[in-house]
Amino acid sequence: MTGLIILLCVILITIVLVQIGKVMELTGQIKGELEVLRDNSKWNGWLSLVFMVLFLGGVILSAWAYRNEMMGFGPHKGASLHGDSLDSLFDWTLFFTGIVFVITHIMLFWYAYKFRWKEGRKAAFISHDNRLEVIWTIVPAVVMTFLVIRGLDTWNTVMADVNPDEDYIEIEATGQQFNWMIRYPGPDGKLGTRNYKLTTANNPLGLDFNDPKSWDDMMPGQELYLPQGKKVRVRIIAKDVLHSFFLPHFRVKMDAVPGLPTYFVFTPVKTTAEYRSELRKYEEYNVPADPLDPTGPKRWEKFEYELACSELCGKGHYSMKRIFRVVSKEEFDAWYKTQESFYLTQVREKDEDPNKGKVLDIEVGTRAKAFSESMKAAVESTDIAAKTLPLKYVGFQTGSAALTADSRYELDNLVTAMTAYPSLVIEVAGHTDNVGDAASNLTLSAQRAAAVAKYLTDRGIPASRLRPRGYGDTKPVAENDTDENRAKNRRTEFTILSSI
Ligand SMILES: [Cu+2]
Numbered sequence: 001m002t003g004l005i006i007l008l009c010v011i012l013i014t015i016v017l018v019q020i021g022k023v024m025e026l027t028g029q030i031k032g033e034l035e036v037l038r039d040n041s042k043w044n045g046w047l048s049l050v051f052m053v054l055f056l057g058g059v060i061l062s063a064w065a066y067r068n069e070m071m072g073f074g075p076h077k078g079a080s081l082h083g084d085s086l087d088s089l090f091d092w093t094l095f096f097t098g099i100v101f102v103i104t105h106i107m108l109f110w111y112a113y114k115f116r117w118k119e120g121r122k123a124a125f126i127s128h129d130n131r132l133e134v135i136w137t138i139v140p141a142v143v144m145t146f147l148v149i150r151g152l153d154t155w156n157t158v159m160a161d162v163n164p165d166e167d168y169i170e171i172e173a174t175g176q177q178f179n180w181m182i183r184y185p186g187p188d189g190k191l192g193t194r195n196y197k198l199t200t201a202n203n204p205l206g207l208d209f210n211d212p213k214s215w216d217d218m219m220p221g222q223e224l225y226l227p228q229g230k231k232v233r234v235r236i237i238a239k240d241v242l243h244s245f246f247l248p249h250f251r252v253k254m255d256a257v258p259g260l261p262t263y264f265v266f267t268p269v270k271t272t273a274e275y276r277s278e279l280r281k282y283e284e285y286n287v288p289a290d291p292l293d294p295t296g297p298k299r300w301e302k303f304e305y306e307l308a309c310s311e312l313c314g315k316g317h318y319s320m321k322r323i324f325r326v327v328s329k330e331e332f333d334a335w336y337k338t339q340e341s342f343y344l345t346q347v348r349e350k351d352e353d354p355n356k357g358k359v360l361d362i363e364v365g366t367r368a369k370a371f372s373e374s375m376k377a378a379v380e381s382t383d384i385a386a387k388t389l390p391l392k393y394v395g396f397q398t399g400s401a402a403l404t405a406d407s408r409y410e411l412d413n414l415v416t417a418m419t420a421y422p423s424l425v426i427e428v429a430g431h432t433d434n435v436g437d438a439a440s441n442l443t444l445s446a447q448r449a450a451a452v453a454k455y456l457t458d459r460g461i462p463a464s465r466l467r468p469r470g471y472g473d474t475k476p477v478a479e480n481d482t483d484e485n486r487a488k489n490r491r492t493e494f495t496i497l498s499s500i
Contacts, residue, residue: 037117045116052109056102068282075282079275079305079326080250081267082158087251089154096143158251161233162265168231173307174205175236175243175256178316180307181205182224186216186341191235203352209343210354215362218339223323224307227332228271236262246310247324249275253310268305268326275326276303359393359406367393371413372420378496379421388495394452401447403455411452414494415459425497427467428452433486434473446470452492467497 028036068074072087115121162168172183172191181204185191192207192214199206207214226232236245238256245264246253254264270278279285279300288294289302309320327335344363347353378389394411395404403411418424430445430452449468457463478485 034119038119041117045113048109048112052105056105068284075279075285077278078249078251079268079270080252081269083251085154085157089151092150093147096147160265161263162231166231168233168265169227170233170235172235172237173245173256174239175245175309175313175320176239177241177314178319180309180320180322181219182322184218184220184336184339186218188213188216192217198352200352202347202350207343209347209352212361215343215360216341217343219342220339223325225332225335226268226324226326227329228268228326230329231265231267233263233265236264241313242311243309243313243320244311246308247305248308249305255311271326271328272303272305275305276300279303359409364409367409368413368416371410372417375417379424388493391452391492391494394492396448396451399444401444401451403451411455415456415461418456418461418465423498425465425467427469427495427497429493429495430470431475431489431491431493432473433489434476434480435486438472442470442472444470445472448492
């Protein structure tokens, strides 16, 4: 239907134009050709001037009306250290091209008016003019040189990589259909290596967990934090198709290419809160963020720095949005501490874990800290039940009282605690499941408790402070019905008897 209407309109317009042509022809015949030509060129000349004024006036008015939509102006100021230099490059280019734009348009329409057809007027022919040649060669050359030198200078500043010994944080952004996977280094400050061959459902980035640097790497949730005033180096890569890492407020944009790592370095200078308070000054940001909720928060209050993908990478392209929140160093450190290691929370002890069954250095530290915290709580607690603590990582060879090699870490924590609390007296208790003969279970559990006590006395804890005891299968913590529950019952624990 629409197609038919368009076709009819085209036919009608053609008929109208043909008719106008015919009318002009007839008027010419009545008034005389020369008269018509004179009238037409007069009108054309004057209309050129009117058009020039309206057109240039419109350009100026619209530039003024939309000034706040322009990059680098009003609410669209850059929020990174290099942002202003890029914006000023645009401004200078706009300045020069703007001058040329206005001059050429004035000349175009003014000359059309001034040199309109008149009887007896003849065109003058200039074959060559050195002065003109010099002017229109030198002026553009000088302007171009200025723009190119400035451009190169800005490019070198913006694209410069970090110095290995300066203070910066390196994060990694991997684009995939349709989200960004962002990786932060853990407390070691270094990102672990990757190998695409190691990619599995549990390890979507193909992190190489043989590399200790990857153990503490973190993959935070939807909201990402960056510290104000600190250099950020982003490693950028894609898993499937081309994506583009785009942080418009920081003037950061770099393609994410499968198989070809790129990077971008920038320094966020304005916190999210500071940027919001700048936006508050503008009328257009003082309207409700949600038009359906007129009393709700304003646009400036809901402002966030957004990461987008600026490559049309597929159907779900629009959903590749993440929020970056720039905060003070203190706030960043607080957030950073709450983030957990991807490896330890998602991969540890799964099939992808090359260190399955081994105790890692980083775990020894965290376990020691957790142990001393629960020990402190148990000592201070008045609740009898809270005085019993499990020795979760103490194990024995199957059917024997020989301690496994990795048991020493937790037992060393216990030695430290016994030294820290010199008046502590504890009962060390061995428990088994109900498999096998009750009497031999009792003997085995007693031997195991004794082995733990021996470990402690060998390290200087007086035997008088230790009461090793085997309970066999008499004190289960779960029904002995499944393998899992039986494993819970096979345990070693200790109870604080007195701490005075
Ligand atoms: Cu994309």
